[in-house]
Amino acid sequence: MLIRRLPSTAIYVTTTVAFSRRSPSPHSFGAQTANSLYFKPKFSLLPFCSSSQTSCEFTDLLSEEPSKRGPLKPGLYLVGTPIGNLEDITLRALRVLKSADVILSEDTRHSGKLLHYYSIKTPLMSYHKFNESQREQTVLKRLKVGEIVALISDAGTPGISDPGMELAKLCVNENIPVIPIPGPSAVVSALSASGLTTNEFTFVGFLPKHAGSRKERLIASASEARTQIFYVPPHKLCQFLEESSSVFGFSRPCVIAREMTKVHEEFWRGTLGEAKEAFSTCQPKGEITLLIEGKANCIEETPSECQLENELRQLITRGHSLSSAVKLVAEGTSMKKKAIYSLALRKFGNKIEAKDSN
Numbered sequence: 001m002l003i004r005r006l007p008s009t010a011i012y013v014t015t016t017v018a019f020s021r022r023s024p025s026p027h028s029f030g031a032q033t034a035n036s037l038y039f040k041p042k043f044s045l046l047p048f049c050s051s052s053q054t055s056c057e058f059t060d061l062l063s064e065e066p067s068k069r070g071p072l073k074p075g076l077y078l079v080g081t082p083i084g085n086l087e088d089i090t091l092r093a094l095r096v097l098k099s100a101d102v103i104l105s106e107d108t109r110h111s112g113k114l115l116h117y118y119s120i121k122t123p124l125m126s127y128h129k130f131n132e133s134q135r136e137q138t139v140l141k142r143l144k145v146g147e148i149v150a151l152i153s154d155a156g157t158p159g160i161s162d163p164g165m166e167l168a169k170l171c172v173n174e175n176i177p178v179i180p181i182p183g184p185s186a187v188v189s190a191l192s193a194s195g196l197t198t199n200e201f202t203f204v205g206f207l208p209k210h211a212g213s214r215k216e217r218l219i220a221s222a223s224e225a226r227t228q229i230f231y232v233p234p235h236k237l238c239q240f241l242e243e244s245s246s247v248f249g250f251s252r253p254c255v256i257a258r259e260m261t262k263v264h265e266e267f268w269r270g271t272l273g274e275a276k277e278a279f280s281t282c283q284p285k286g287e288i289t290l291l292i293e294g295k296a297n298c299i300e301e302t303p304s305e306c307q308l309e310n311e312l313r314q315l316i317t318r319g320h321s322l323s324s325a326v327k328l329v330a331e332g333t334s335m336k337k338k339a340i341y342s343l344a345l346r347k348f349g350n351k352i353e354a355k356d357s358n
Contacts, residue, residue: 072099073179074146076139076171078164080183083155083287084261086117088184094118096181100150104139106163110154127151129163136170143176150181157185161205161231187229190257190289193267194227197294201227207240218247219331225294232288234258237279244292245272249332250311253293259286273314303333305343312344322348 077096082088097103097120104127105111111124127135143149151158151167158164171178187203202224207214221228232240237256245252250273258266264286268275272292308329315325326344330337 072096072148073177074143074148075177075179076143076167077148077150077179077181078158078168079150079152079181080157080185081111081114081152081155082261083184083186083189084259084265086114088261089114089118090181090183093181093183094120096148096150097122097152099148101147102142102149104135104149104151104167106152106154111152122150127163127167132163132166136167139167140170140174140176143171144174155184155186157183160185160187160203184261186231186257186260186287186289189260190255190291191227191229194255194257194291195269196227196253196255196291198227200225200294201229203229206231206233214243215247218244221292222248222252222332223295225296227294228292230290230292232290234284234286234288237283237288237290238276240290241272241276241279245276246315246328247331248272248292250276250314255291256284257289257291258284260289262286302335308333308335308340308343309347312340312348316348 072095077100079093079096080090081093097115097118100122103111103115103122103124105124106126106128108124108126115122115124125135125139127139139149151164153162153164156162159168168178191198191201202221204217204221207217207230230240244254250271252272254270254272254275256268256275258264258268268278270278311329311332312325315328316322320328322344323341326337326341330340333340
């Protein structure tokens, strides 16, 4: 998963797993307090043994009982690759990468390190969002003559906020086999350790560039009972928290997962309001998967006047006009906008008039 924006794609998933969530305790990245959850894996980005040792070990495993496995059939193989730690790759993925006629790679330099580590000599061909359309017919011709083509992204599962979706569609339409080789996924990894509800969730991925489109997507997500999962570039985290807290409400629980499976893997838990405050002056590094708890299905309680006043005050303090603040607060509650506007005039009208006159 590269830190970049792709068209927003929502994936809805429902399972039958029951899970009860305990109230999250907020903390900031790197804070090693009693309430913090700070993972410091003992392994580094590379596994503990040397490249040659590891390659020999996996070569031995892959060569066992070849008659039972048989040769790979021709087709497009979507191969999941590690999202950080190189040990997170399956034996089946290594066998496919070794056996393929060509490997389509998002960044050949990046993928070359993984292949070198496991002594895989298969040729690489670049395949990324800027050349997808140009490569499709070339790849299709190779598949039609019976070649084995493996597609990998820089990290995780191809086609999930990474190149691969259009090629898979094309192959399906041409009756060419598309074979998934399951592997690491930032979405599932973050969800499983989040502490939020896992039986239903929506994977949104990267939000659109356009502000209006982003707001529409957030409004749609805010009304869902499913856990909402986003990919957020680190330099856009403050913007995301600003926009999402205004739509979801400051009290909605969230989890920020950063650098998963790597040396500095960290999870932050709290509310969107607390996250906004915690990261207002601190921009974290590394790739971020951000989860927001779904909207409660129970009958929504009418917020107290004190709660409404606090939300209005925060928005006005940050520079929103009275009408803008009222609109944002109204979007996060079942109360009528007219009632909130009346409260806003009563609490802040005189102050704003005095400020304007000065």
